[in-house]
Each structure stands twice: as structure tokens, then as C-alpha cells.
Amino acid sequence: MRRNLIAAALASITALAAGAAMAQMPAPADIIKAWDKNADGVVDKTEWVAAGRPEDRFAMVDVDKDGKITTEELTTAMARMRAARPQGEGGAPPAPPAEPKN
Numbered sequence: 001m002r003r004n005l006i007a008a009a010l011a012s013i014t015a016l017a018a019g020a021a022m023a024q025m026p027a028p029a030d031i032i033k034a035w036d037k038n039a040d041g042v043v044d045k046t047e048w049v050a051a052g053r054p055e056d057r058f059a060m061v062d063v064d065k066d067g068k069i070t071t072e073e074l075t076t077a078m079a080r081m082r083a084a085r086p087q088g089e090g091g092a093p094p095a096p097p098a099e100p101k102n
Helices: 002-023 028-035 045-050 055-061 071-084
Strands: none
Touching: 028 045, 028 071, 045 055, 055 071
16 A cells, blocks of 8 residues: 555656646747847757757758748747657656556
């Protein structure tokens, strides 16, 4: 019984931590503002890489292939990533473990 309570508590803490991490994700507009070093309202590939992002992912986010990432493009990319994330990783919390039958 005690193990079950500990397991349930750990599962709850894990689910809460995942939810808190998602809640702390900055808005796309704030990300653009932070990475946009020349203040032109978009992020170019140089700024993307300088922000520590993988160079090859730039093309995945730059949907219109104009060499700039807009707030709208980043918003869309972030939504796609959230939708592709497996359950239990920012999606619905996993079900608690079943109690063993003794």
C-alpha cells in the first residue's frame, strides 16, 4: 500500500512538472523578440543559429522559404511540435499505475 502511494505521488509530481514546463514556454512573439538581434521583427538564419538552434531546423520553420522566420511561422511550428508530441510528454498526463493484485 505504501509503495502504491509513493508511486502515485511520483506520477502526480511528474505530470505537474510537465504541465508547468509547458506553462512556462515563452510565447512565439517573445521568442522572436529575444532572438531578433537587428530588431527587424523577424529571425534570419544567422540569428537562429546564434540563439543556439540547430541550423538544419531553420528550413522546417521557414515555411515560405524567404530566409526569415516570422511570429506566425514560429507559432505554427510550435503548434505542430506540440501536436506531434507523444502522450505523457506535455499531452494528457499518463494514467496512474494499476495496483497489483495480491
